[in-house]
Amino acid sequence: MAQRGAGVALDSSELAGRVGGAVAGSEARPFATPGSAAIEVAPASIEAVLRYLRDDLGFDLYVDVTAVDYEALRGTIEVLYVVRSLSDAAQAVVKVAIDARDPHLPTVTGLFDGANWAEREVFDMFGVRFDGHPDLRRILMYPEFEGHPLRKSYAYQHRQPLTPERDPIADPWPRRHPIPQPSQK
Amino acid sequence: MNGENAEKKEQTLADPLSEVMELQMGPSHPACHGTIKFNLKLDGENIMVLDTEVGYLHRGFEKMVEQGTWTQAIPYTDRLNYASPLINNFIFCEAVERLCDITVPERASYLRVILSECSRIADHLTCLGMGATELGAFSAGFYMNEARELLYNLNSRVTGARVTVSYGRVGGLARDVPDDFEDMVREAIRKTEAVLSDSEKLLERNRIFTDRMVGIGIMSQETAKSFGITGPMLRATGIAYDVRKAAPYMFYDRFDFEVPVGTKGDNFDRFAVRFEEVKQSIRIIDQALKQLPQGPVVVDNPLYVLPDKKDVYGNIEGLMNHFKIVIEGIRVPAGEIYFAGEGANGELGFYVVSDGSGRPYRVRVRPPCFYGMASLETMAKGHMVSDLVAIFGMVNMIGGECDR
Numbered sequence: 001m002a003q004r005g006a007g008v009a010l011d012s013s014e015l016a017g018r019v020g021g022a023v024a025g026s027e028a029r030p031f032a033t034p035g036s037a038a039i040e041v042a043p044a045s046i047e048a049v050l051r052y053l054r055d056d057l058g059f060d061l062y063v064d065v066t067a068v069d070y071e072a073l074r075g076t077i078e079v080l081y082v083v084r085s086l087s088d089a090a091q092a093v094v095k096v097a098i099d100a101r102d103p104h105l106p107t108v109t110g111l112f113d114g115a116n117w118a119e120r121e122v123f124d125m126f127g128v129r130f131d132g133h134p135d136l137r138r139i140l141m142y143p144e145f146e147g148h149p150l151r152k153s154y155a156y157q158h159r160q161p162l163t164p165e166r167d168p169i170a171d172p173w174p175r176r177h178p179i180p181q182p183s184q185k
Numbered sequence: 186m187n188g189e190n191a192e193k194k195e196q197t198l199a200d201p202l203s204e205v206m207e208l209q210m211g212p213s214h215p216a217c218h219g220t221i222k223f224n225l226k227l228d229g230e231n232i233m234v235l236d237t238e239v240g241y242l243h244r245g246f247e248k249m250v251e252q253g254t255w256t257q258a259i260p261y262t263d264r265l266n267y268a269s270p271l272i273n274n275f276i277f278c279e280a281v282e283r284l285c286d287i288t289v290p291e292r293a294s295y296l297r298v299i300l301s302e303c304s305r306i307a308d309h310l311t312c313l314g315m316g317a318t319e320l321g322a323f324s325a326g327f328y329m330n331e332a333r334e335l336l337y338n339l340n341s342r343v344t345g346a347r348v349t350v351s352y353g354r355v356g357g358l359a360r361d362v363p364d365d366f367e368d369m370v371r372e373a374i375r376k377t378e379a380v381l382s383d384s385e386k387l388l389e390r391n392r393i394f395t396d397r398m399v400g401i402g403i404m405s406q407e408t409a410k411s412f413g414i415t416g417p418m419l420r421a422t423g424i425a426y427d428v429r430k431a432a433p434y435m436f437y438d439r440f441d442f443e444v445p446v447g448t449k450g451d452n453f454d455r456f457a458v459r460f461e462e463v464k465q466s467i468r469i470i471d472q473a474l475k476q477l478p479q480g481p482v483v484v485d486n487p488l489y490v491l492p493d494k495k496d497v498y499g500n501i502e503g504l505m506n507h508f509k510i511v512i513e514g515i516r517v518p519a520g521e522i523y524f525a526g527e528g529a530n531g532e533l534g535f536y537v538v539s540d541g542s543g544r545p546y547r548v549r550v551r552p553p554c555f556y557g558m559a560s561l562e563t564m565a566k567g568h569m570v571s572d573l574v575a576i577f578g579m580v581n582m583i584g585g586e587c588d589r
Binding site: 034066068083088114150156 | 240243245247248249251252282284338410411412413414415424426428432455520521522523524525532534536538547548549551555556558559560563566588589
């Protein structure tokens with residue numbers, strides 16, 4: 001926070017310079033979007049970049065993770081991270097472009113709790129796998145759903161096959177947690 | 186007694202406290218407004234694990250918006266949050282207008298502020314009323330519903346619909362408000378104030394109500410920031426962050442209002458912050474009505490705004506302009522923007538990507554209550570099942586917004 005100086009909003013190129021200098025291998029470069037300081041970084045460095053933004057530049061409020069499918073245009077999916085500084089309302093957008101044929105990148109759930117559900121949604125909607133995510137399963141769609149609906153290759157009229165009824169006893173809701181032991185009474 | 190029966194007896198006599206009970210609450214549960222499922226693991230009556238399942242109301246908002254023109258996206262935004270559809274309309278339009286680099290006329294902006302604040306009141310009343318009803322305080326709930334009805338009637342007079350308003354347009358508003366708009370708003374506000382003071386007396390020092398609210402579902406500032414909690418829930422933890430103050434849009438910088446904050450971040454703080462915000466919204470409406478200028482309510486720009494009917498029927502240029510906008514849609518310049526405004530539940534953001542054609546390339550809604558629901562397990566762990574209802578009520582999940 002002290003490095004940035006209160007009330008001084010960074011512009012995109014300044015932010016790219018800071019991030020590029022502080023995080024090795026981030027290859028940060030600015031891009032234009034109104035109202036935000038925006039940079040594009042290398043996928044492998046995303047966690048380090050967001051950690052630097054949060055801890056050193058004061059972007060302490062997690063806002064959002066989402067994605068845009070550019071497979072037909074550039075063969076990539078862009079994953080976008082939005083963070084904000086509560087002290088001066090400055091907003092930063094960090095973008096990574098990953099290969100649309102095998103989309104995966106490191107998770108940031110270790111930094112922001114809110115990223116857990118958001119990354120699940122990006123996985124659900126775009127098929128992007130987040131390496132190291134503790135609980136990567138569909139969130140808005142049902143488990144039997146085939147495909148990833150927000151990909152441009154998924155036609156909006158596309159029908160899904162009927163799925164047989166699930167037996168809640170034989171096939172219960174995902175047991176992601178070890179069964180906890182009750183406290184001794 | 187043979188062996189089989191002995192085993193059976195042992196099972197029935199097993200101490201219920203020695204095992205973890207699995208309970209599924211929902212997706213349609215009378216104590217929860219909204220379609221949501223809680224998969225619980227309980228130790229007696231205390232929550233050990235809560236797995237929240239959302240998505241029951243998923244209608245593919247983001248996919249459907251990509252299929253139509255920019256203007257056709259506006260009716261979809263109504264259907265995100267039924268309690269404050271106008272706020273969704275306006276924030277979406279503000280996002281697109283920033284991409285188009287157009288500034289709406291003063292009157293349109295003032296009307297957006299007034300109607301947004303009316304919607305915020307309606308949304309808070311929904312949350313407070315439903316929350317109180319779920320804890321058994323039916324009278325307070327019905328009082329608040331009555332006040333909300335006044336504001337829905339106002340919606341109906343101004344936009345022609347109570348909930349599915351579709352009143353915002355890129356560049357301004359669909360049409361001007363009726364002549365007696367100011368009187369209607371003042372009347373609705375006057376009655377709302379009366380209802381508020383009644384409900385406040387019913388709830389604020391009601392022992393049964395406060396026992397269920399104070400100290401329940403505490404959230405720390407650090408957790409809130411990490412989860413992306415915004416709006417009344419963030420302010421209840423003591424952080425005075427409101428998009429209207431921190432990064433003013435529309436004309437929020439021209440009004441004098443305060444950002445109420447809580448101290449502990451518990452359920453009661455969330456309740457009290459919303460209550461106080463209703464009063465602040467009334468202050469804003471009062472000032473905005475006094476300053477409301479005359480003038481047009483849409484920008485004078487044929488690229489984005491439909492021509493007058495007089496021109497459509499009177500000359501060929503008007504007719505062609507009308508057809509181009511209706512059939513091809515407005516052309517939003519290529520670019521991308523994340524724009525957020527203060528929705529009633531928190532920061533309502535739109536990540537909008539345009540490729541320069543007449544259709545949105547991508548519209549992402551950042552729903553405030555989605556992250557509220559994500560944090561539900563943190564808040565509810567260790568509390569009893571009955572407290573989950575109270576905590577859930579103060580998150581104010583709106584299914585349409587959370588599941589899109």
